[in-house]
Amino acid sequence: MSAEDKLWALGDAAELVRDGDLVAIGGLSLNCAPMAFCRQLARAGRRDLDLLAVVSGMAVDWLIAAGCVRRLIMGLTSFEGFGLAPSFRRAAETGSIQVQEWSEHTLICALQAATAGVPFMPTRAGLGTDMPALHPDRTWEAIDERSGERYLACAAIKPDVAVIHVHEADRRGNARMNPKLVWFDTELVKAAGRVIVTAERIVETSTFRQAPERTSIPGFAVDHVIEAPRGAWPTACWPEYPYDGDFYRSYQRAARDPKAFAELFAEHVAPLSTSASMGA
Amino acid sequence: MGDAATDYTIDELVVTALAKEFPDDTVAFNGAVSFVPVCALLLARATHAPNLIWVASSIAVDPQPKEIGESTLSDALWDGATMLQSSAADFWAYAQSGRMNSFCFRGAQIDAFGNVNNTVIGTYEQPKIRLPGGGGMADLGCQVGRIYLWSTTHDRRTFVDKLDFRSGLGWGDGGDHRQRLGLPGGPRVCVTNLCVMDFHQVSKRMRLRSVHPGVSVEDVIAQTGFELVIEGEVPQTVPPTREEVELIRRLDPTDARKREFA
Numbered sequence: 001m002s003a004e005d006k007l008w009a010l011g012d013a014a015e016l017v018r019d020g021d022l023v024a025i026g027g028l029s030l031n032c033a034p035m036a037f038c039r040q041l042a043r044a045g046r047r048d049l050d051l052l053a054v055v056s057g058m059a060v061d062w063l064i065a066a067g068c069v070r071r072l073i074m075g076l077t078s079f080e081g082f083g084l085a086p087s088f089r090r091a092a093e094t095g096s097i098q099v100q101e102w103s104e105h106t107l108i109c110a111l112q113a114a115t116a117g118v119p120f121m122p123t124r125a126g127l128g129t130d131m132p133a134l135h136p137d138r139t140w141e142a143i144d145e146r147s148g149e150r151y152l153a154c155a156a157i158k159p160d161v162a163v164i165h166v167h168e169a170d171r172r173g174n175a176r177m178n179p180k181l182v183w184f185d186t187e188l189v190k191a192a193g194r195v196i197v198t199a200e201r202i203v204e205t206s207t208f209r210q211a212p213e214r215t216s217i218p219g220f221a222v223d224h225v226i227e228a229p230r231g232a233w234p235t236a237c238w239p240e241y242p243y244d245g246d247f248y249r250s251y252q253r254a255a256r257d258p259k260a261f262a263e264l265f266a267e268h269v270a271p272l273s274t275s276a277s278m279g280a
Numbered sequence: 281m282g283d284a285a286t287d288y289t290i291d292e293l294v295v296t297a298l299a300k301e302f303p304d305d306t307v308a309f310n311g312a313v314s315f316v317p318v319c320a321l322l323l324a325r326a327t328h329a330p331n332l333i334w335v336a337s338s339i340a341v342d343p344q345p346k347e348i349g350e351s352t353l354s355d356a357l358w359d360g361a362t363m364l365q366s367s368a369a370d371f372w373a374y375a376q377s378g379r380m381n382s383f384c385f386r387g388a389q390i391d392a393f394g395n396v397n398n399t400v401i402g403t404y405e406q407p408k409i410r411l412p413g414g415g416g417m418a419d420l421g422c423q424v425g426r427i428y429l430w431s432t433t434h435d436r437r438t439f440v441d442k443l444d445f446r447s448g449l450g451w452g453d454g455g456d457h458r459q460r461l462g463l464p465g466g467p468r469v470c471v472t473n474l475c476v477m478d479f480h481q482v483s484k485r486m487r488l489r490s491v492h493p494g495v496s497v498e499d500v501i502a503q504t505g506f507e508l509v510i511e512g513e514v515p516q517t518v519p520p521t522r523e524e525v526e527l528i529r530r531l532d533p534t535d536a537r538k539r540e541f542a
Contacts, residue, residue: 028353029312029351029353030351030353030354031353031354054368055415055416074413075413075414075415075416075418076312076412076413076414076415076416077412077413078312078412078413080312080313080351080353081313081350081351081539084410084411084412085412088410089409089410092407092410093406093407093408093409093410095405095406099410101399101413101414103413103414103415103416103417103418103419104368104415104416104418104419105372105416105418105419105420105423106418106419108368108369108372112369123419124376124422124423124461124462124463125418125419125420125422125423126418126419126422127422127449127461127462127463128422128446128449128452128457128458128461128463129395129414129418129421129422129446129447129448129449130399130404130445130446130447131414131418131447134404149462150461150462177366179364179366180366181337181339181364181366182366182367182368183339183366183367183368184368186367186369187368187369236354236355238355239355242354242355243351243354245350
């Protein structure tokens with residue numbers, strides 16, 4: 001029993017991440033990011049994290065605002081119709097974090113290379129753009145000797161930790177998206193060294209045995225399970241709850257004034273230390 | 281096609297002009313903040329292209345939404361879909377193989393060859409404005425054969441001679457650049473709030489195809505930061521018919537398309 005019990009307390013979640021780790025954050029834009037987990041990282045004051053977030057918004061913005069982030073590896077960061085992510089934007093413009101822009105498919109390729117244990121994955125994505133030259137040691141154009149075809153090589157990226165949010169999990173790590181858009185989450189899970197799943201509900205293993213065709217991630221691929229009801233808020237956990245548009249709007253309003261932002265952030269995320277990136 | 285509408289608005293003109301570009305064998309998908317293309321795809325499917333397949337949010341295959349919500353990536357668009365294609369790896373398989381063949385994108389900056397910038401204004405290292413990032417555009421600009429560009433802000437800030445950053449590939453440096461890279465197709469048109477442009481067959485430079493009612497060729501030239509190809513008389517964009525306007529208002533009853541027009 002104890003050997004298989006992967007349940008971990010949300011309050012102790014930050015212990016699963018070390019300063020300096022490369023942490024992959026699940027979710028897609030306004031949908032199903034592991035927000036409760038990110039809140040714990042912010043509260044614990046983790047530092048110098050390298051984040052990998054393929055298409056993110058609020059999760060990344062919280063961690064940047066709290067001063068946790070050294071480098072962001074990303075495809076896109078925004079609040080969609082709610083505007084640019086304010087802390088991300090400010091940190092990128094002032095240079096307080098390093099933004100390493102890739103793209104969605106090149107990041108999938110890099111994760112798949114890590115999963116397969118090969119040095120790089122070829123793709124046509126990104127050819128002819130300015131993106132590969134941003135990190136020429138990680139993405140480079142090449143020509144295949146045999147076919148003469150051009151490709152972009154995407155060097156493997158292996159996250160130290162991946163964190164995703166799902167609807168249901170058991171103590172052994174079996175996880176079910178019920179349904180939700182999986183999107184990048186399963187690629188993060190397959191590539192990462194350690195996998196943390198936060199779940200709306202912890203259910204019995206028998207629930208999975210009764211409908212194994214609906215299990216999204218096998219327990220053996222998961223290291224820690226954390227119960228986190230409404231753990232995706234303010235992003236959506238479709239179809240159980242939608243994203244909280246009012247929160248996005250009030251966050252944007254507050255971001256125009258450091259004092260208002262500190263108040264909102266303390267109430268919903270974590271107190272901002274004076275050394276955190278927002279004020280300093 | 282029916283009578284020209286008399287009370288249409290600019291968003292309805294842009295949606296109608298873009299919709300006409302989608303042939304019946306279109307299999308399209310959409311990204312974030314893509315209200316105009318979503319509306320145009322719905323209109324095309326309801327008019328001349330009944331076999332058009334639209335994959336809402338790149339996720340929901342062939343849905344029949346009752347309205348368009350606050351986000352073009354949200355489940356508000358997925359009603360009646362035949363499949364929720366929920367994994368990015370699955371999505372990219374079909375986008376790369378050509379089974380999905382059409383994508384609409386735009387950028388904070390667009391150049392004469394239909395390349396776009398959604399990364400930074402200013403330098404990458406010290407941006408004046410840090411934009412969201414290239415996202416999937418950087419990939420799909422290379423991988424998808426039929427690219428449709430649109431813009432609701434046709435001015436010299438958007439249509440620039442030189443991009444601050446090339447996030448997404450159009451015709452690259454022009455001419456046969458895409459072909460030399462081994463990439464399929466390329467941008468077909470760019471529909472804006474002022475005009476419709478396509479691309480010169482050889483140079484792949486943007487060419488003025490029609491100007492919207494009330495807009496002159498000189499207006500477009502004045503608002504474009506690069507030299508347009510202009511060949512002979514430039515006709516007027518055909519305005520939407522009454523039927524088209526009614527359809528648009530029925531397909532998008534909450535006026536989501538107007539979110540893109542300030």
